[in-house]
Amino acid sequence: METNTAVSALSALAQETRLQIFKELVAAHSMTEEEGGLAVGELIKRLDVAPPTLSFHLKELTNARLISPRKKGRSIIYRANLAEMQSLVTFLLQDCCSGACGVTLPVTATDS
């Protein structure tokens, strides 16, 4: 992962509401592409933010490739992109820990 990509991912996660969104989506994650994730309406209920605000944050996370949307009826279901998170963690371990963080490096990503 390039430094610029890392900065984008870190920026996306460096905000209370967005980190909460991401955590919710990770909790609701399914390895199967077509399952799991949460609709915007469900996130609004859980996080207590105005629709335009949530929409703004969802866009930020989407731009950072940390989540992705899929349409289902008139809902839009967002799903966590764990592969991107894994890339970020790998970057942090390789570039920002110099092997001194006592963590075993990840295997190659298999899930999008």
Added chain:
Amino acid sequence: METNTAVSALSALAQETRLQIFKELVAAHSMTEEEGGLAVGELIKRLDVAPPTLSFHLKELTNARLISPRKKGRSIIYRANLAEMQSLVTFLLQDCCSGACGVTLPVTATDS
């Protein structure tokens, strides 16, 4: 690590110059407390930023506990706090990866 602490750490790293600073400090790291790290002047040379700007970013990283200063003559030497980085990575793996990122969890930190 609490969510708020994670947001602080992520915010500190979510900026080009600060991420560079941190990377330099990690590269110059020594496990021995009194060794390693870089003086502000050295960072200025490497990163090409105005002194007040660098000072500002160093303060941000310090507030997030990701680095810490020690005085040496009239220089101030900053050192990476790898334990905090490890905590952040652990948080990301536990709370934001739901065990699906194929990474072995870290052992307990030993270095400050």
Added chain:
DNA sequence: ACTATAGTTTTAGAAATATGGAAGTATAAT
């Protein structure tokens, strides 16, 4: 004591982010 060096703090302006009302788009239900 004076001067230079190394860095910080203050301060002010510029730029980027965050928030939410109002209006718009698309699908579903009647």
Added chain:
DNA sequence: ATTATACTTCCATATTTCTAAAACTATAGT
């Protein structure tokens, strides 16, 4: 066709973050 639902985009405002010149502090050298 009309209405309701689910969400987004547009817009204006508020807040936060970034940058660097100017002024300050502390240590070192002469």
